[in-house]
Amino acid sequence: MAVPILMYHKVAPVDPRSTLKGHYVSPRLFEKQMSALASRGFTAIPLNSLLTGDIAPRSFVITFDDGYENFHRYALPILVRHGFQATVFLVANAIGGTNRWDSEAGDVEERLMTLEQIRDAGKQGTQFGSHTLDHADLPAIGEAEAWRQISESREVLGGLLGTDIEAFCYPYGRKNPAVREMVVRAGYRLACSTEKGANNRETDPFALRRINIRRDTSLPVFLYKLWRDARNDG
Numbered sequence: 687m688a689v690p691i692l693m694y695h696k697v698a699p700v701d702p703r704s705t706l707k708g709h710y711v712s713p714r715l716f717e718k719q720m721s722a723l724a725s726r727g728f729t730a731i732p733l734n735s736l737l738t739g740d741i742a743p744r745s746f747v748i749t750f751d752d753g754y755e756n757f758h759r760y761a762l763p764i765l766v767r768h769g770f771q772a773t774v775f776l777v778a779n780a781i782g783g784t785n786r787w788d789s790e791a792g793d794v795e796e797r798l799m800t801l802e803q804i805r806d807a808g809k810q811g812t813q814f815g816s817h818t819l820d821h822a823d824l825p826a827i828g829e830a831e832a833w834r835q836i837s838e839s840r841e842v843l844g845g846l847l848g849t850d851i852e853a854f855c856y857p858y859g860r861k862n863p864a865v866r867e868m869v870v871r872a873g874y875r876l877a878c879s880t881e882k883g884a885n886n887r888e889t890d891p892f893a894l895r896r897i898n899i900r901r902d903t904s905l906p907v908f909l910y911k912l913w914r915d916a917r918n919d920g
């Protein structure tokens with residue numbers, strides 16, 4: 687079965703100074719998107735439910751990259767209201783900090799969830815995956831450092847949250863065969879890329895494709911993309 691995987695970054699009012707305005711979806715639009723799916727009988731399941739193989743029709747997955755505080759503030763209450771569960775990819779060394787990797791490149795600073803907020807989201811059904819220790823550009827930093835970023839982040843997050851971390855997400859969507867192999871060897875069972883499109887039986891579970899939801903994704907386009915990918919059984 688094809689299960690669409692949505693990719694979000696920030697659910698928050700757009701910061702006019704941001705150089706990545708497309709990464710913001712307003713809380714109002716997010717609520718519209720979730721309501722539209724709920725009223726059509728769709729349910730959001732955690733990413734690692736894909737491992738069970740027994741997935742109800744009209745299931746979809748919502749992922750959030752980086753672990754912003756605005757997830758906890760704006761997105762989570764909307765998800766909970768609809769009985770939806772999301773998967774959030776955390777930057778292990780940046781918990782309670784900011785998106786340094788963007789702000790050092792000239793974008794605005796945004797706060798990331800604290801450990802307390804992460805644990806609170808977990809109690810409300812959110813699942814977590816790793817987005818490395820430092821939002822590393824894995825193919826660019828050498829094998830030893832890439833291995834540390836991939837394997838240590840799994841251990842650190844697993845220790846903090848008291849759970850096995852099964853999902854990984856490549857920062858910037860950057861990977862190569864060696865990086866993919868390290869993700870497998872570190873014990874992850876799934877990994878998200880930033881490649882667009884639907885997943886089917888032949889899709890590599892360590893290169894899952896996602897539907898990028900941006901600020902300018904209108905509701906009809908949003909529903910069309912999701913519907914198309916849910917029907918694509920390839």
Ligand SMILES: [Zn+2]
Pocket residue numbers: 751752817821857858
């Ligand atoms: Zn990221």
